[in-house]
Amino acid sequence: MAAPAAAPPYRGADPQTGQAAGPAGPAAGPATGAGQPGGLRAALSGLTTRGRSFLAAGLAAVACSYILGQPDLQRVGLLLMALPLVCVVALHRTRYRVAGSRRLSPARVPAGSEARVQLRIDNASRLPTGLLMLQDRVPYVLGPRPRFVLDRVEPGGRREVSYRVRSDLRGRYPLGPLQLRLSDPFGMCELTRSFSAYDTLTVVPRTETLAPVRLAGESSGWGDGRRRTLALAGEDDVLPREYRHGDDLRRVHWRSTARYGELMVRREEQPHRAGCTVLLDTRRAGYSGSGPDSAFEWAVSAAASTALHMLGRDYAVRLLTDTGDSVPGSDSAGGAMGAHAESADAAGLLLDTLAVVGHSAGEELSAAYDVLRSGHEGLVVAFLGELDEQQLALVARMRRRAGAALVFVLDGGAWSAGERAAQDAAPRSDDQVRVLREAGWTAVAVRPGDRLAELWRGAEGGAGGLTGGGGRAQQFARGFDSGV
Template sequence: MAGGPGEPGEWRGSLRAALGGLTTRGRSFLAAGGAAVVCAYVLGQADLLRVGVLLTALPLVCVGALHRTRHRVAASRRLSPASVPTGTEAGVHLLVENVSRMPTGVLMLQDRVPYVLGSRPRFVLDRVEPGGRRQVSYRVRSDLRGRYPLGPLQLRLTDPFGLVELTRSFSSYDTLTVVPRTEPLPAVRLAGEAAGWDEGRQRSLATAGDDDVIPRGYRHGDDLRRVHWRSTARYGELMVRREEQPHRPRCTVLLDTRLRAWAGSGPGSAFEWAVSGAASVVVHLLERGYSVRLLTTTGAPLPGPEGTGPGSSPSETAGLLLEALAVVERSREPGLSRAVDALEGGDGEHGGLLVAFLGRLDEEDGALVRRMRHRVGGALAFVPRVPGEPAAGDGPRRTLREAGWTALPYAPGDALPALWRQADRAGGLAPGRTVGGER
């Protein structure tokens, strides 16, 4: 039986496959029957011969019956939801329908599930009448982010004696996306951020007079209330006011993905904390109206070279970025040079805010973090805490402080909202600040 979701699969295989479906019990019956026939021939026992023939014939009859049985079964799978944060359960609902004119026997269902999501679920369905449906459900949960295939679904058909078992599989599968867990962050004033969406809109409307309007051509979807009639009459085509487009604050979130910069692995590692922190900052800033760009130290923007699209809503952009963070991996990139090139390449505009989740830094990285700081208006870095480090900070924190960054140390398990609030207390992310108050 093979077919996609909702497509019927026909249960009919070759005789060789049916013989290969003999269970241990069926093979034992054949062996015992053959031995009884041989002993009956040697000893001349007619009663033992009849027993041997019965033991040998019963598995073969069951093989022939299952071989000639035709079942048309359709199956579909539904995930609710299809994307969940780490540590959260998702429901998987399986629907099996008998689309043939004959009832089925006992069906055993098994769905293939990666080991990180738990054990493989198994179900037993009694006789399904023609046109009948059966629905079963199970739940999966993962503490590791990523994309995990669910399926294909396997169905097993057995005879009443348990002598033969035939297995058929559907070819389709679904994908469960486990995204990093996000935490709600408090609203703090960040250095280097421009005015918000509403403030920028009010300021542009208040300062721009009719003579200061720079019109542009009408585009599909523009509000007709923005049509500038004087320019329309001058150019002979519909023109709209450009100054009503508010200036959105900009932020770049940088995630250090260098393999050598992180120690340990697993859900409790510093790298996973950084991935979850980057996801929380991205969602928080998008909710505040920021234009967010997510970079890794490979220089590649996430979710891809095409970005998220200028017309995407904040929720759509957040979803795409979270799905990209679900599969981000550590790379063998040796340094931060590609990340610096990506920041300097950009779109030609300076300023904005940079929030970086960094790993271990060496002396060579010092010059590169200085170049990053010159590119942006405000810079905040989360760096792993070194055991025994003084409050003022040494090593990486001192390097960042001297370069004009605001450096916040963390350890896996620390609450990001508290650190985010400390950043505001550290002088509104003023350049040259660290937690501890020392410049």
């Protein structure tokens, strides 16, 4: 799997203005912890159970003093009523310049892995703070809401706390905003203020490391035999293009610039990058069950593993779904020198897309067929759910547009029956696999317990079989000789 993204700097905002804090300092402008709009009425709503009890007891004592004629009891009642009100006014008028910030490490994690969230509170005022209670909002999928208590923060001081989050489900989860709760020393009143900044934790699918096998009929990602000579021999035969930011000025073609009226540069010999399309079937009708161990999650994880593997082999990878939506990988415009950086960016884009991909409402693969028929050549790796006769014939025709094609058909019936029952029953997808092999695909039926890494390893050099994760061998009669 690609290396996780570097942890972003601390991000935060003051609880009143919402302005973002810098990496090492508080937010500009007032960061008042207790003086937010809402007035004294909002502060009175922050009375705790103790404060309300003191008010009730004071009112009862004053009422009893009139009934019983006891002036001393009246003074006691007034004192009980005054204490929580004084605490409310004091807390309301207290001004703290407090900046909160958050850092994720890392911001992109695979499902089932932990990420660390570090919170930082900076006191930018000239007064020490009182008792501060911090609470960060996190989705229930990531665990309970973390809470911390800070006793006292000196002027210009800083406090850092951290917690960990973990999710078995892929997706994008918001973290924040951070809540700051202020309390008086007697515990009569508590005021809660929320910061405005939040961060997003991206949980990407689990991936497997695939063996660097050589698929029959496949070309390498970058090869000496796959170069296009775009700059011809003569000066008059130069193929120019428009100037782009960062181009070397020594490549400016002045004759073409004068002809077209804009700055033009010479195209030089560029390596042509081989392409790979990863087709992911997201039709709800093609899968049964849900959860981390469902057939659809297996397909998403396998698509992510394949995309990362092919990017590592310098392929230009694009992700295609049954709806026809395409997420392009890196093109070869930057040349071989920028291949690694482009692959890293493409890997991040593909993983972010697969982190949130869900079931589509469609029931056909015709949109994906139209995209493949538009002229894309290269390796096609497909992960498909259950297919009816119409969709099976459509997938069989997809093979004719690609130089090499590998398809994994998930046996929905075996998945719904469970792993143990699936090992004893004959897979219903065998007939579909046979039809696809006759059409030129390298096809394999995937059942519960199979691991993509072992299935992939069996594809090297047109081998005769693939070994499933549950100790099952998938035999290939025609697939490797005619396609991959």
